[in-house]
Amino acid sequence: MCGIVGYIGNREAYPIVLKGLKRLEYRGYDSAGIALINDQKVKVYKKQGKVADLEETLLGVNLHSHIAIGHTRWATHGEPSDANAHPHLSPSGKIAMIHNGIIENYLPIKKELLAKGYSFQSETDTEVLLCFIEDIQTCNQCNLEEALRIALRRIVGAYCLLLIDEENPETIIAARKGSPLVIGIGKNEHFLASDASPIIEYTKEVVYVKDYEIAIVKKDELVLKNLGNENQTPFIIQLDLDLAAIEKGGYDHFMLKEICDQPQTIHDCLRGRLDADTGQITLSGIQEYLEEIIRANRIIIIACGTSWHAGLVAEYIFEELCRIPVEVEYASEFRYRNPIIHLGDIIIAISQSGETADTIVAIEKAKEQGAIILGVVNVVGSTIARISHAGAYTHAGPEIGVASTKAFTGQLAVLMLMALKIGNAKKTIDQEKYQLLCKELSKVPDKVAEILLQEKRIKEIAIKYKSARDFLYLGRGYNFPIALEGALKLKEISYIHAEGYPAAEMKHGPIALVDEHLPIVFIATNDTFHSKIISNMQEIKARKGKIISIITDGDETASEISDDFIAMPWMNEIFAPIINVIPLQLLAYFIGTENGHDVDKPRNLAKSVTVE
Numbered sequence: 001m002c003g004i005v006g007y008i009g010n011r012e013a014y015p016i017v018l019k020g021l022k023r024l025e026y027r028g029y030d031s032a033g034i035a036l037i038n039d040q041k042v043k044v045y046k047k048q049g050k051v052a053d054l055e056e057t058l059l060g061v062n063l064h065s066h067i068a069i070g071h072t073r074w075a076t077h078g079e080p081s082d083a084n085a086h087p088h089l090s091p092s093g094k095i096a097m098i099h100n101g102i103i104e105n106y107l108p109i110k111k112e113l114l115a116k117g118y119s120f121q122s123e124t125d126t127e128v129l130l131c132f133i134e135d136i137q138t139c140n141q142c143n144l145e146e147a148l149r150i151a152l153r154r155i156v157g158a159y160c161l162l163l164i165d166e167e168n169p170e171t172i173i174a175a176r177k178g179s180p181l182v183i184g185i186g187k188n189e190h191f192l193a194s195d196a197s198p199i200i201e202y203t204k205e206v207v208y209v210k211d212y213e214i215a216i217v218k219k220d221e222l223v224l225k226n227l228g229n230e231n232q233t234p235f236i237i238q239l240d241l242d243l244a245a246i247e248k249g250g251y252d253h254f255m256l257k258e259i260c261d262q263p264q265t266i267h268d269c270l271r272g273r274l275d276a277d278t279g280q281i282t283l284s285g286i287q288e289y290l291e292e293i294i295r296a297n298r299i300i301i302i303a304c305g306t307s308w309h310a311g312l313v314a315e316y317i318f319e320e321l322c323r324i325p326v327e328v329e330y331a332s333e334f335r336y337r338n339p340i341i342h343l344g345d346i347i348i349a350i351s352q353s354g355e356t357a358d359t360i361v362a363i364e365k366a367k368e369q370g371a372i373i374l375g376v377v378n379v380v381g382s383t384i385a386r387i388s389h390a391g392a393y394t395h396a397g398p399e400i401g402v403a404s405t406k407a408f409t410g411q412l413a414v415l416m417l418m419a420l421k422i423g424n425a426k427k428t429i430d431q432e433k434y435q436l437l438c439k440e441l442s443k444v445p446d447k448v449a450e451i452l453l454q455e456k457r458i459k460e461i462a463i464k465y466k467s468a469r470d471f472l473y474l475g476r477g478y479n480f481p482i483a484l485e486g487a488l489k490l491k492e493i494s495y496i497h498a499e500g501y502p503a504a505e506m507k508h509g510p511i512a513l514v515d516e517h518l519p520i521v522f523i524a525t526n527d528t529f530h531s532k533i534i535s536n537m538q539e540i541k542a543r544k545g546k547i548i549s550i551i552t553d554g555d556e557t558a559s560e561i562s563d564d565f566i567a568m569p570w571m572n573e574i575f576a577p578i579i580n581v582i583p584l585q586l587l588a589y590f591i592g593t594e595n596g597h598d599v600d601k602p603r604n605l606a607k608s609v610t611v612e
């Protein structure tokens with residue numbers, strides 16, 4: 001998720017675009033750049049780092065122009081670097097382009113262009129698309145708008161593009177599919193951006209460009225067309241949001257936005273990797289080590305916090321599907337022990353930030369002893385991504401809320417893909433089950449969206465129990481790590497003490513805690529252990545504990561025992577964790593907000609623990 005800003009009008013363009021980029025830095029912040037036209041030439045200024053770093057390098061530079069486009073990057077293809085920063089220049093140097101999105105079929109297009117003799121300055125899909133557009137313009141002798149239209153019919157993926165062309169210095173051309181684009185309408189000026197936050201201080205009249213539309217924007221004219229070159233009527237709306245609300249997409253907090261973004265972020269994580277119809281799983285980031293992984297005698301998963309919970313889920317899934325022994329280690333413990341690592345052991349290091357100090361040191365320790373490191377990371381080009389031998393990104397986009405939500409389900413999606421791919425390669429999953437599980441995994445985004453419709457019901461449950469002083473979270477098998485994760489979410493957001501436990505462990509001591517004041521959250525969706533967890537619920541009921549349960553739709557046995565329940569769509573138990581965590585995220589969020597806490601920045605916590 002990147003930030004895009006454009007301006008064309010009578011004012012100086014640079015200050016407007018720069019300020020707009022600063023408003024969008026929450027969308028991505030590993031590099032930034034601006035392109036403008038002065039002295040009849042396209043000029044591009046870009047660098048790795050924050051917008052303020054770019055601004056510093058431009059002090060004293062002649063940036064006079066009434067047209068400019070700017071970009072703040074969240075890397076997906078190509079690590080953060082000056083070369084990979086946007087805007088990119090076309091081979092002729094006459095056209096500059098910025099892009100938010102992912103071009104999935106850029107590699108075959110790049111191969112065609114390389115065969116034609118083109119070369120590339122960056123590793124990005126964006127530069128390939130721009131070169132493709134200019135090549136079409138040259139071969140077809142057509143204008144930039146027509147060349148763009150032809151190119152967009154060929155590419156697969158998501159995009160929001162802004163282009164400026166020194167041969168048409170009065171026009172910004174834009175296009176969108178899957179990534180947002182808003183155009184603000186001023187007096188003899190237009191503002192373009194990924195959301196309205198850079199626009200709202202200048203105008204409240206905006207047009208939300210629709211998928212497959214191309215916008216031709218002059219200071220005093222806005223033309224919208226579809227890919228069939230037919231004019232579309234711009235639908236102008238009057239904004240009534242304030243700046244803070246816009247940055248959060250209209251949600252009260254980034255945490256709620258990120259919880260509700262999960263159908264899209266899980267889809268983004270699976271996109272281009274899982275073809276449920278054919279059962280084809282593409283994980284190019286581990287392909288080089290697939291043989292070693294298949295032959296591995298052991299997998300050790302190293303992580304902290306919520307990422308460690310993702311590792312626990314992976315332990316159950318990898319042992320079931322791949323029949324490889326798995327150990328899950330707290331990085332903070334592993335790094336100080338004298339662990340026994342065998343040559344060829346596979347380490348999976350899981351980290352949203354890719355900068356957690358304990359995990360980094362643990363990786364280095366394992367690497368010294370000959371282990372192969374696979375990183376499962378959200379931040380492209382982060383330290384853990386760079387020191388791993390291979391890996392896969394979770395593509396969840398920047399996670400602003402300190403409590404990890406969409407990054408966690410992104411981790412689970414990647415780990416589920418890995419387990420399926422490795423199990424299929426090892427033939428430890430029969431083909432029928434493999435095909436079924438691929439289809440199950442592809443349905444997760446829709447099932448998460450279905451669960452989110454229960455937000456109001458979950459809020460009511462949160463209000464009912466918000467004053468409890470302690471909670472217990474109980475689950476079995478694949479759902480045991482989700483009990484731990486639900487408890488952690490509640491602790492870090494509401495400051496209420498909560499413990500996660502294997503449900504069967506209650507009789508070994510914790511059941512002494514149970515009385516009429518103690519809410520117990522059971523993750524009790526239909527699975528192999530269902531009858532046993534029903535017994536655990538009855539043991540709690542007999543002791544007057546208050547039961548909140550996560551159950552499968554239609555489970556009357558569990559709903560009758562529960563004081564409150566949240567019904568989930570059926571999901572194969574192996575992948576149930578990725579949907580069962582959703583109501584627990586919402587429960588923690590609403591208990592935190594109902595108790596008046598700043599859930600995006602909980603006390604004592606940091607988003608990335610880069611110290612011991």
Ligand code: AGP
Nearest residue numbers: 305306307351352353356403404
């Ligand atoms: C999760 O809600 C917490 N904020 C925390 O436990 C986090 O998961 C942990 O610090 C690990 O961070 P990482 O995934 O960036 O390595």
